[in-house]
Amino acid sequence: MAKNVYQFVDVERIDPPKKPVDQRRNEFAEIYHPMSDSQAAGQADRCLDCGNPYCEWKCPVHNYIPQWLKLANEGRIFEAAELSHKTNSLPEVCGRVCPQDRLCEGDCTLNDDFGAVTIGSIEKYITDTAFKQGWRPDMSGVEKTDKKVAVIGAGPAGLACADILVRNGVTPVVYDKYPEIGGLLTFGIPAFKLEKEVVQLRREIFTEMGVEFKLNTEVGKDVEFQTLIDQYDAVFLGMGTYKYMRGGFENEDAPGVYEALPYLIANTNRQMGLEQAPSDFIDMKGKKVVVLGGGDTAMDCVRTAVRQGAESVICAYRRDEENMPGSRREVQNAREEGVEFRFNLQPLDVEINDKGEACGVTLVKTQLGDPDSAGRRRPEPIEGSEHILEADAVIIAFGFQPSPANWFADYGIILDEKGRVRAPANGQFAFQTSNPKIFSGGDMVRGSDLVVTAIFEGRQAAEGILDYLKV
Ligand code: FAD
Ligand code: SF4
Known part of the structure; x- marks a missing residue:
């Protein structure tokens, strides 16, 4: 019988159920229940198979979305997982953390009138289910x-780079200064969005595939970069961006003012049993917390503070809600968990008490003016609207700038004017730097961005390396 392509009229979009808010506020665990087999099959069946899959174009790794939705609908999970891995090295991660409303689901043909297909949740369901049922990448x-x-x-x-290399018979040896793999997946994104076990399972699978990991090893300190240049046929740099953007306002270094990432890492270290000393933990229990910023990092901070038992958590952002860079889904989740949002407020100073500790933030109201070079309307302060917001702790989440290593210049690795490594996608070999043996991708090439774009660049760079090595 021919497929009824109008399923979406009768079957509405249903997101996976969330845990009760009281439970969410008290645990560092994912907030969504897994989709059941029948839910996943029913939701996958809503795909219209519209012939021109905008979702696929908008997805940065260009997943074969309609095809694996069809396989999921038919219960052919291993085939769906196999197909999903043809374009994505970490589909279960992207299914959890991609801002789908801005990517695949935002461009789903059904989005405006019927509700987009729940693409991200089904992507996660496919790989999680396949792994549980014993599926592993076929390396035969x-x-x-x-x-x-x-x-x-x-x-x-x-x-992602290692994944493509090992699937093509090249041995990748991955160095990281942290004791676990994942980069910001592990030491940035909190467990309520992505449980640590998900990445740990990937470590096992990559290891089974033949990827070698050398963790707790900082290149430039524990091992010289020159040693890698001498011992390997090529080198890939995927070192991220870690220089914090500062507000440049008074008392920014006062006790009680924290940078977002060290705050999140300290919390993760405690959760993972990696804490060196109890004093490393930054505790928001019982505090009035103000988080400055409106991106994913700010959302992760506010929701972490809630779970630590903060008395109140306010997120102050200088533009309006419409112009917030963070994912809509995570803003909604934060609201449900008790975070208060205050828009159109720009911080001017941190206020300190007699002991020199942070006790508030001076903010000024803003209105949106002309667009900046990136097309986003500039916040303009409204004179006379300055006021103080009381706070025991202030977390600054303004984002990150490139943090190139000081030894890059010794190896002829050229940076652009913003400090990003120059590694063009469409050079002779994709993502090759100005040193022919060295390739690069992810945040250090494009600036702080997304997990899925880092995956795409890692995979493309691996293709460039294979061409360079004539494999
Ligand atoms: P990273 O993930 O930063 O990995 C770089 C790795 O290089 C690290 O493990 C680091 O230890 C290692 N390294 C650096 N220097 C050395 C050295 N000298 N020797 C050895 N190892 C080294 N994106 C989303 O899509 N969705 C989200 O919900 C989301 N939430 C985020 C939340 C937070 C708090 C942050 C900070 C970012 C978030 N992002 C999110 C962005 C996303 O995490 C990044 O864009 C992505 O991780 C970049 O990948 P990468 O591989 O380029 O770098
Ligand atoms: Fe959507 Fe991200 Fe999956 Fe692409 S990788 S289909 S953008 S959730």
Whole structure:
């Protein structure tokens, strides 16, 4: 019988059920229940198979979305997982953390009138289910070569690069200064969005596939970059961006003012049992917390503070809600968990008490003016609207700038005017730097961005390396 392509009229979009808010506020665990087999099949069946899959174009790795939705609908999970891995090295991660409303689901033909297909949740369901049922990437046809590539950074870019290399018979040896793989997947994104076990399972699978990991090893400190250049046929740099953007206002260094990432890492370290000393933990229990910023990092901070038992958590952002860079889904989740949002407020100063500790933030109201070079309307302060917001702790989440290593210049690695490594996608070999033996991708090439774009660049760079090595 021919498929009824109008399923979406009768079957509405249903997101996976969330846990009760009281439970969510008290645990560092994912908030969504997994989709059941029948839910996933029913939701996948809503795909119209519209012939021109805008979702696929908008997805940065160009997943074969309609095809694996069809396989999921038919219960052919191993085939769906196999197909999903043809374009994405970490589909279960993207299904959890991609801002789908801005990517695949935002461009789904059904989005405006009927509700987009729940593409992200089904992508997650396919790989989670396949792994549970024992599916593993098929490496039986791989012919091993004698080539070895050093990958610096076990974040999504490095892992994606290693995935393509090992599937083509090249041995990737991945170096990371942290004790676990994942980069910001592990030491940035909190467990309520992505549980740590998901990345740990990937470590096992990559290891089974033949990827070697050298963790707790900082290149430039524990091992010289020159050693890697000497010992490997090529090198991939996927080291991310880690220089914090500062507000440049008074008392920014006062006790009680925290940078977002160290705050999140300290929390993760405690959750994972990696804490060196109890004093490393930054505790918001019982505090009035103000988080400055409106991106994914700010959302992760506010929701972490809620779970630590903060008395109140306010997110102050200088533009309006419409212009917030963070994912709509995560803003909604934060609201449900008790975070208060205050828009159109720009911080001017941190207020301090007699002991020199942070006790508030001076803010000024803003209105949106002309667009900046990126097309986003500039916030303009409204004179006379200055006021103080009381706070025991202020977390600054303004984002990150490139943090190139000081040894890059010694190896002829050229940076652009913003400090990003120059590695063009469409050069002779994709993502090759100005040193022919060295390739790069992810945040350090494009600036702080997304997991899925880092994965795309890592995979493309691996293709560039294979061409360069003539594999
Ligand atoms: P990273 O993930 O930063 O990995 C770089 C790795 O290189 C790290 O493990 C680091 O230890 C290692 N490294 C660096 N220097 C060295 C060295 N000298 N020697 C050895 N190892 C080294 N994106 C989304 O799509 N969805 C989200 O919900 C989301 N939430 C985020 C939340 C937070 C708090 C942050 C900070 C970012 C978030 N992002 C999100 C962005 C996303 O995490 C990044 O864009 C992505 O991780 C970049 O991948 P990468 O591989 O380029 O770098
Ligand atoms: Fe959507 Fe991200 Fe999956 Fe692409 S990788 S289909 S953008 S969730």
